[in-house]
Amino acid sequence: LPAFLSVRDTIPSGMSYVSGSFSSNVSLDLDISGEIKFNVTLNPGSSLVASYKLRALTAGRKDNRVYVNGTLSASASVLVTNPPSGGSGGSGGHSGGSSGSGGSGGSPSCGYIPPPSSNPGNPSKPSNSNDYVLNGIPIVLVSLGSQGIKIEAYQSGGSGSSPAQPSTSGSSALALITVDISASPTKAETGSNIAFLVNVSNIGEGAYEGLEVQVDLTPGLDYLIGSSKLGGVKVEPKNDRNVLKWKISKLDQKSSLEISFLAKLIATAGSFNVVASAATASDSVIISVKPKEVAAPQPQPQQVPEVVELEVSGSSSGRVGSVTITLTSPTGANSVRIVANLNSLKYVPDSAKLANMPAKTDVKGNSLSWLISISKGGKAVITFNVEPSSDEVTSGEVNVFLPDFGKQKSVTIKFEAKQMVMGPSLEIKLPQIPIWIFLLPLLAIPVVLAYKRRGREAIVMDYDALRRAVERGMIEDLVRRYDIYIPQETFNKVSKDHKLMRTLEKYLIGRSLRVERVLSDVSIEGFDDEVAAVMSLAQRRNTFAYLGKEEAFKKLRSKGLRVKLVKEGKPPSLELNIPS
Structure with a gap:
């Protein structure tokens, strides 16, 4: 006979139906309001396959992550027998089953729990002409990390004289485990300590007993003994080659527990995926090795060599000469020493000027020197006067050099010949002196020349x-x-x-x-x-x-x-x- 199935899939708390994700091989009228409801009539040998998606709504780091793809299926392998008589007065019948599967991570997390039923016997003719219908409600549970089973009351009934089959009822809540792992820092130098925090939560409707939490540190990290805390209490994990395991005796519904510990980064290069798992949930964090920063040597400011250019010029008027020393520096220069040597000349005292101001001059005999500084792109002009060193001198030379810069320039100053004053002739009568007296100085000349030589x-x-x-x-x-x-x-x-x-x-x-x-x-x-x-x-x-x-x-x-x-x-x- 055809079977009428009324299917209700209660959506677990903390999850919601993903709109538009329902699909099936049979056209259905859906009613989705806290649960997925639809009615379907199946002929013997036919089946219904439907699939849909649920999304987690839990607060925390896993907001809006799709946990499961739920799939349910039902078939019309229904056997109908004569209704037994009973006190319920309802119609009787037995149903066959349907099955469902779905989930993620390689293991089904969607379970369809069929209603209890007796072993079907051979169908027999109904005792009367009334049609018998199946009015039980199959329950489909879709969740991530299902660890419990929820069985709701199932009852079938109909009209007849035989007593009704006894109904079976019972209930068991479903636990739903999530795990989250974080680390600080996630990028560090070799030898640094990394702080890990693992948060294990039960967002389901029931408690979870005997939960094991595991963290695989990989070969790049080494657990620091004595650093582990479970719920704020020091608890050492079981350590098998840096695969750490903690046992949680019971994690109540809607509760969470934190595990913290330290690990030393022993790898010298690369990145490592640290995985934390509990029940069927898992999470990971990547730890990377940061190359050690070698302090780069501070670049020494390059000293631009000082450059000074030298120009010397001279002029004269009568028996007085003027010398001009011009210094220019495209780079600027400090403590520039200028030396001027006078040949056949003598310095006119207090005549030296720098930028038309009296210049401090160091005078040593026929040598003059100054010490000045020149700004970048600047120019300095020194002027001074000279005179011939004697009345007979008609020209002299000024040699100027910069000892620290290897520069030398010379200039020749020419003068007018000194006018000789002619006086009246005097007539002097000298007594007669022997001529050899006048020859005596000549005898000393070879001696003087030899000494000088x-x-x-x-x-x-x-x-x-x-x-x-x-x-x-x-x-x-x-x-x-x-x-x-x-x-x-x-x-x-x-x-x-x-x-x-x-x-x-x-x-x-x-x-x-x-x-x-x-x-x-x-x-x-x-x-x-x-x-x-x-x-x-x-x-x-x-x-x-x-x-x-x-x-x-x-x-x-x-x-x-x-x-x-x-x-x-x-x-x-x-x-x-x-x-x-």
């Missing part, structure tokens, strides 16, 4: 000879005995050697060490222009060239040139004879 001889030195002379303590004796000349090429090398320049500065200012420009007419194969310039200057001065390189000394001496070698070593006792 022996006192101040000129020599020429290169950079290496100067450096060795300073190192050996010879320089003081040399400048006392000789006038030392160096070519411009040697001065350029000295100006770059700040230590040597500081030592020789006083000799440059005092004119004991003089710089001369020379056009080299000597070419020495295998050596730089400095050696050629030194030899050219020595030939022009008709004197010895002091060299510091033994190879150059040997080569030039073999050519018959007048050279001497300043050797390395301790200060020697200097020769007293003048070079010849």
Whole structure:
């Protein structure tokens, strides 16, 4: 016979039906209001298959996550027998069953619980012409992590004289377990401690007994013994190679429990998925290894080398000359030392001005010096006046150099000849003096010249000879005995050697060490222009060239040139004879 089924699926608390998700192989009129209700008539051998979705409404981190896809099915394998007589007065009948399945995670979490029934016998003819209908209500439970069974009363009835079959009733609540795991921090350096928090909740209608919570730390983490707390109480888990397990004897409905513990990050690279599970629920958190931050060395601010440009000009009016020193610096410069040496000239006192203001001038004999600073892109102009050193002088030279920057410029000042005042002629009668009396001064001239020659001889030195002379303590004796000349090429090398320049500065200012420009007419194969310039200057001065390189000394001496070698070593006792 056809079977009339009235199906009701009570939606568990904390879940809701997903609108539009119901589908079936039979057209149905649905009534969804707290439960899914529909009626269907099935012929023998036919079946109903329906599916739908439920969504969790629990508060917390799992809001609105779809937990299950519920599926129910029913069939019309119904056997009808003569209704027994009984006190209920209703019609009687027995039903067959239907079954349902559904869920997620690989195990069914949707269970259809058939009503209790006796083993069906062979169908028999009804005792009267009345049709018998099935008015029992199959119950379909759809949930995640179903651990209990809910059985509602089922009763079938009909008209007849036989007593009704006894009905079976009973009830059992359903527990629904969720688990959530979080960690702080989720990205850390090797050796850092990670704090984990596991929240286990029962959002179902019944208690859960004997719940086991498991956390798999993976090989990248190591549990710190003594750090575990279960519900705020220190409880050590069972630890099997960093797979931690806690036993919860009973978790009541609508209650939750927190588990906290620490683990050390022992991995040196990569990411690790830590999984927490309880019943059929699970959650995970990813822990990543952060490379150790190596403090990058602070970049040292690059010091831009100071640049100073030098220009010197001069003019004269009558017997007074004016010198202008112009300094410019695109980078700016502090403590710029300017030295001016006067040759055949003398400084006019208090005439120096800087930016039209009196300039502080250090005057030492015929040497003037200033110390100034120049702003970036700025310019400084120093002016001063000079006079001829004697009445006979008609021109003089001003040598200006910057010791710290290796710059040198010269300017020649020309003057008008001094007018000689002519007086009236005087007629003086001198007594007769023997002529040999007037010849006596001539006898002293060779003596004076010889003494002068022996006192101040000129020599020429290169950079290496100067450096060795300073190192050996010879320089003081040399400048006392000789006038030392160096070519411009040697001065350029000295100006770059700040230590040597500081030592020789006083000799440059005092004119004991003089710089001369020379056009080299000597070419020495295998050596730089400095050696050629030194030899050219020595030939022009008709004197010895002091060299510091033994190879150059040997080569030039073999050519018959007048050279001497300043050797390395301790200060020697200097020769007293003048070079010849």
